[in-house]
Amino acid sequence: MEFQVLDVDYVLVNEKPIVRVFGKNREGETVCGFYEGFMPYFYVTGDGLEEHLRGNPQVLSIEKVKRCLPVGYQEPSEVYKITLRNPAKTPEIRDMLRSKGYVPYEADILFKYRWMNDNGIGGMKWIKTTESNGIATTSVTAERKVQMKHLEAVEKDEDAPLKYMAIDIETVSDDAGKMPEAERDPVVLISLVFEPGFRGKKHIILSTRAGDGIDPCSDEKDMLKKLVDTLNEYDPDVITGYNINNFDMPYLIDRMRKNNVKPVFGRCTSKYVRYDKFANRYKITIIGRLMADSFQIVKSGWNLKRYGLDFVSKELLGEEKGDVKKSEIGKYWRGTQAEFKKLADYCLQDSRLAMNLLLKMKLLDKYVALAKISGSLLNDILGGGEIQRIENYLLREFNKAGYILPSKADRVPEENGNGEKKDSLKGGFVLEPKRGIHSMVLVLDFKSMYPSLIRTYNICPTTLVSDDKAEGVITTPLGARFVDRKTRYGIMPRILENLMAERGKVKKQMSQAEGRVFDSLNMKQLALKVMANAFYGYFGYSRAKIHNIAIASAITSLGRRTIQETVKTIEGEYGFEVVYGDTDSVMIKVPTENLDEAERMGRELSTKITEKLPGIMELEFEKIFKRFLPLTKKRYMAWSIERGKDGEWKEDVVMKGIETVRRDWCELTSETMCQIIEIILKHNDLKEAVKYFRDIVNKLLDGKIDIEKLVITKTITKRPDSYVGVQPHVEVIKKMMGRKALDIPGVGDRIGYVIVKGTQLLSKRAEDPSYVKDNGIKLDSNYYINNQLLPPLERIFGAIGVDREELLGMGKQMGLAEAINNHNHKHEQEQAAREPVIVSVNDVNGFLCSKCNRPYRRPPLVGRCECGGSFLFSSASGPADMVRIR
DNA sequence: TATTCGCGGGG
């Protein structure tokens, strides 16, 4: 029989551990494989161990074995292998030995992972086993139960058919001013969506109120029982929902406890489903099933302005979500049958959308690929845990080669005594960008720089030289030394060689694949890349089992040296100007307007430089920036052109470190930024860009910008009176309450507001957009220019030498020639930044001297007051908005 | 210029 691994755990039966593998076979049957006879063990170095363990009932055996210690180039040594009876007692023994000065190795490996690694089993991989009788009597639900006497891992790219179930709940509290609390507020509605369907149904809605299309429940306890029953009968492999990990599931578990309903709906019938809370977050454990929270996956995979289900569904699925205000759920629940129906539909819609996101957006695919490559269980990979992924992989590879891993240090050293700060690891080398807009810039990248460096210089804990050995030793820029590959091939370089070779193979397969096969190969290729790139950072991470700054900084120092020398070569030997570079990439300006010519130069540079690079280091020609505008280190924009798969040139606007969407920016800001970036890059016309900006400013001043584009949104999280500071969205609600407006937003609702003219504090001038429209109130164009448009745009214009004075057309004529010649107006810019800016002559009704405060209707021709002071403009909206012009 | 603070997502 063959089946795919979904989850693994163990139980003690007659005081002996039995490993249980929960999975699915090709036919879609649930399988539970049992493995008996595997015992927990770890390693210890030191002498005279026996006397401390003699007579200890937990210890099954102590033997001396030959293993290589992980850090430092050395020969194998004799270590104790201690085998215990009970995995759970390991920490006790480990800590006792540690307190007596022994050093334990691999004494913190989860038992299931110990078993998996020793047997070559990984999450979502396939197991082949011979079926046999004599099934262990542990309480699990599975259609096929197998005693695994013999098992082997099978290479298989396909996936077993899985069953998915989405859950969403609604709760109602008496106090609409707070988030619901499980201690107090009941669950009133539960919607379940099935894929594939359950007894011919695509969904079920449970509620304590009866209604059309609803499975009525006598009370909350009855409803929760029905939920547990449905879960067990449908028996899903994957449970999803939107923020289910941090809301619905912990809430349901709490309510079950409260109502005396046993939370037993995993595939082990003797273990409760439970949650653990840490770092203000929940982790749900449902033995044998996968928890996949659509919200968490979307959040980590997409860069969006907001992550509410309504916004995300619209963006990713193109599906609109009908809205029920969070604060009005109680009203609907207690309302008419029609209102209740609306609430039930809303609940159903939420679980449908969570399901649609998971399936249509194939949210699991990337994680399945990562699980298969790394050997970790899918549940652990979905919970984040990059470290675990790597350490699992390392454990397997180190053990295969006869090495053992350290246990994690029991406390993390905050700083070492030498005054060094924790983890002062230097990163990549970043070249100071040459200011201005550059045309025809080649982009060349070092191919997988860090993995390639590790391979080229044989960097590994197992090759690190600590004594004065001199022969066959590679010295890195900061002094760390490693034996060469001939002396001993490191495990790290070997792992990376395999991962990179595998990726090459997959990419080749991709070239003749299409559809689903192509997609799955692409995911695999991506996962291989992610894994390969994760190893270098591992040694610099303070909680890693092998935390070693010497190794981490050996890698980055080699990186810095490599790119610096490459820049020198390009400028010295080839005479090209390198306008920017960061860690593993160089941007090179070339004297041609012709794309094919530039491409030829790029390829030639790549070949010639690669020839002289050591080992497998490779500098690749990536693409051409037709236009390249660096703002600062790590921030640039470019009009990029590269050859597509079909050999045709394909163009794209790329931005690094520049945000165009931010939750506290109105639409006008994002839109204007995009437009201006487009004009600068594609038209290369500064005048046009400035003109565009001024047009927007003028429209703003004339009230010609659609108010919708000026709305800023924020969620209200507490009751308005419980805010300490003054916040714009809260002020809006207070105003609405004051005038008894309809539809006043409540806690949890999003509030859109605009800033209007006035003399009060900024936050106090926030207003409800529809109120502004109805009453013809003037918006504060000053605010929109100074706080919304200028901050991001000034940075962009600043990079091409246009300061805010020129931008607003108030100072001297714009010196475009100067601008292009990279004039640095840094001092002026700094000064301007500290001062508010005049926005429009329309807005001005007088002048004041900045020194003596003498008012003028018109300024004297000399441009200064009699006392010598400069002028302040006083605007129509009064002294508070007074602005200075230089 | 570094460090703490607060909030998101969910009802």
Next chain:
DNA sequence: GTGTACGCGAATA
């Protein structure tokens, strides 16, 4: 469970 695991922008020192 052989555990312990946000992440980023804003406000503040």
